[in-house]
Amino acid sequence: xxxxxxxxxxxxTSVAAAGGVVAAESVLLGSRxxxxxxLRVPAxxxxxxxxxxxxxxxxxLLATALAIGTECVAAADLYxxxxxxxxxxxxxxxxxxxxxYQDLLERKDIDCVIVAVPDHHHRQIVxxxxxxxxxxxxxxxxxxxxxxxMEMVAAVRKYDRIVQVGSQRVSSALCAKANELYRDGxxxxxxxxxxxxxxxxxxxxxxxxxxxxxSPQTLDWDAWLGSAPxxxxxxxxxxxxxxxxxxxxxxxxxxxxxxxxxxLYTLGWNEPPRSAQSLGGIxxxxxxxxxxxxxxxxxxxxxxxxxxxLGLGTETPEVARxxxxxxxxxxxxxxxxxxPQVGEDRSPSYYAYGFPxxxxxEYFEKWHAExxxxxxxxxxxxxxxxxxxxxxxxxxxxxxxxxxxxxxxRVAQDAVFGNHAAIACHMAxxxxxxxxxxxxxEASRSVKS
Numbered sequence: 001x002x003x004x005x006x007x008x009x010x011x012x013t014s015v016a017a018a019g020g021v022v023a024a025e026s027v028l029l030g031s032r033x034x035x036x037x038x039l040r041v042p043a044x045x046x047x048x049x050x051x052x053x054x055x056x057x058x059x060x061l062l063a064t065a066l067a068i069g070t071e072c073v074a075a076a077d078l079y080x081x082x083x084x085x086x087x088x089x090x091x092x093x094x095x096x097x098x099x100x101y102q103d104l105l106e107r108k109d110i111d112c113v114i115v116a117v118p119d120h121h122h123r124q125i126v127x128x129x130x131x132x133x134x135x136x137x138x139x140x141x142x143x144x145x146x147x148x149x150m151e152m153v154a155a156v157r158k159y160d161r162i163v164q165v166g167s168q169r170v171s172s173a174l175c176a177k178a179n180e181l182y183r184d185g186x187x188x189x190x191x192x193x194x195x196x197x198x199x200x201x202x203x204x205x206x207x208x209x210x211x212x213x214x215s216p217q218t219l220d221w222d223a224w225l226g227s228a229p230x231x232x233x234x235x236x237x238x239x240x241x242x243x244x245x246x247x248x249x250x251x252x253x254x255x256x257x258x259x260x261x262x263x264l265y266t267l268g269w270n271e272p273p274r275s276a277q278s279l280g281g282i283x284x285x286x287x288x289x290x291x292x293x294x295x296x297x298x299x300x301x302x303x304x305x306x307x308x309x310l311g312l313g314t315e316t317p318e319v320a321r322x323x324x325x326x327x328x329x330x331x332x333x334x335x336x337x338x339x340p341q342v343g344e345d346r347s348p349s350y351y352a353y354g355f356p357x358x359x360x361x362e363y364f365e366k367w368h369a370e371x372x373x374x375x376x377x378x379x380x381x382x383x384x385x386x387x388x389x390x391x392x393x394x395x396x397x398x399x400x401x402x403x404x405x406x407x408x409x410r411v412a413q414d415a416v417f418g419n420h421a422a423i424a425c426h427m428a429x430x431x432x433x434x435x436x437x438x439x440x441x442e443a444s445r446s447v448k449s
Contacts, residue, residue: 029173029388047402050104050113050134051075052125054082054089056208057139058116061166062089064394065114070402073110076101078220079238081211099220101125105132112162112405114398115139118241119248121226123148130161137401139166140261141253142418146426149419150445156415162404164411165418167261168397173388174336178266178322178329186338187324190267193301194323195259196309198316205285205293205312206242206254210235236288243289245429250291251310252425259308261413261421262320262331262391270416272423273299273306275439278431284313297428308428336386342379345371423447 047070051062054077066072066089074096075086083097104110105128112135115125122143129136142165143149156163169175182190199205211218214235221233228246231237241247242254249257264270280295293312298305322329327340348367352360373379397412404411413421423440430447431438441448 025382025384027384027386029177029386045406046071047111047405048073048109049402050107050110051086051116052101052104052113053077053116053139054086055079055116057166058082058114059085059089061114061116061137061139061394061398062086064398065402066090068395068399068402073107074098074104076104078224079211079214080218081213099223102128105129105134110134112136112402116166118224119144119253120228120246123152124226126152126163127155130155130159130163133159133161135162135401135405137164137166137398138418140418141165141249141257141422141425142415143422143426144247144249146423146445146447149422149426153415153419162401162408162411163415163418164397164401164404165261165413165415165421166394166397167258167413167418167421168394169258169262169391170265170412170417171397171400172391172393173396174331174334174386174391175262175265177386177388178262178331178336179268181329181336181338182266182322183268186327186340187322187329188326190304190322190324192304192323193263193267193306194309194319194321195256195263195306196316197255197259197318198309198311198314200313200315202285206240207285207287208239210239214238240289243285243287243291245290245433248291249422249425249429251293251295251312252297252428253422255310256295256297256308256428257421257425258392259318259320260424261417263306263322264417264421265412266320266322266329266331269301270420271301272420272440273301273427275300275437276424276427276431277437278428280310280432291429292432295428295432297431299424299427331391333392334387334390336388338384338386340382346379 049065049070049072051058051072054062054075062072072090072095076098077083078099086097087093087095104113113129114137115122116139117125119141122138126136126138143152216233219238224238237244242250276297276299278295278297280292282289282292283294285293295310297308318333320331325343327338330337348364352363355363400412427438427440427447434449436449438447438449
């Protein structure tokens with residue numbers, strides 16, 4: 001008679017008890033597309049662009065755009081120090097610079113603009129740009145408020161311009177592979193999603209050092225405030241604008257929007273959530289900010305629960321986990337793991353340990369006779385891991401935008417897609433500030449309690 005394990009041993013060794021074998025496979029993905037990193041465009045085919053905002057993100061986008069062979073015609077920023085920075089990045093001391101972004105929109109030799117400014121400026125600049133006939137690459141999140149996003153989408157449609165929203169991972173090889181695997185049924189119909197990201201440094205919590213020469217003389221403070229309430233010049237608000245809802249969208253708009261965008265792309269969804277419920281607060285960075293540094297949200301996407309955890313007080317890996325009856329897809333910044341599951345018992349049910357001994361032994365014998373595989377045909381449980389370039393590399397996303405400017409083909413994250421991702425972030429923030437669940441009302445295109 002077969003010797004049986006205790007219930008505890010059974011739980012710990014079920015795969016081995018069934019004669020299963022665990023195998024792992026590793027696959028290296030190339031860049032998407034490869035041309036984005038290895039080809040420079042001939043001068044005659046180059047797209048000519050204007051750069052609006054040359055700060056932390058804008059300076060990187062400017063360098064990336066130039067590296068793939070485009071031409072920067074002019075740059076705009078409200079802080080004069082970034083005029084110098086733009087010239088340095090372009091390697092051209094004669095590059096025209098201005099405080100007025102409108103100067104770039106008036107130029108006929110500019111095909112498109114890259115917009116990397118605080119969230120509360122996105123709507124006005126994008127609407128002005130598309131109405132001036134310019135295509136736009138706009139940093140994420142697309143909008144500062146739900147109503148801003150609706151106005152932006154309407155303007156893009158009215159003037160038939162291309163807008164790419166800058167959540168770059170949707171152009172990555174890892175997201176493309178995740179979408180392919182999901183469409184091919186790798187995990188079945190998704191039943192739940194978990195998204196998480198954590199930081200634990202002052203810089204990670206946006207406590208950026210203001211430029212030493214920042215002053216009302218080197219910065220157009222009134223223009224920087226824009227639609228925000230009038231306050232005296234404050235260098236911390238300029239450098240750390242993400243900390244305040246008057247200018248930014250907090251952890252939701254800075255971090256969650258990447259996670260949500262990647263999720264929507266992977267699953268082939270293009271919609272706002274039905275509802276959102278938030279918990280969180282200012283737990284660690286009590287520096288005068290009004291945006292939470294801990295934010296946990298439960299979304300409902302047409303019945304699928306999506307849980308998001310953001311924190312600025314504990315470092316944790318960035319993970320997107322998609323779960324279904326056939327297994328799990330787990331994405332991190334440079335890898336995608338597919339762990340299939342058969343959803344079947346590999347050993348007799350441990351519930352039988354509640355049977356009298358004779359009944360239990362008969363059950364075990366019958367189960368093994370009916371289910372044990374023939375020697376040599378034991379099931380193999382394989383985990384396949386795909387490795388690729390970091391999914392936050394801007395290159396493929398920027399390259400895709402410039403290609404669309406030339407070909408008029410669709411971009412990876414257009415205004416409708418970008419707006420849907422932004423709405424999720426706005427709903428998360430609305431739930432936090434209202435201290436109540438919120439829902440999306442499609443009829444009024446607004447957030448309701």
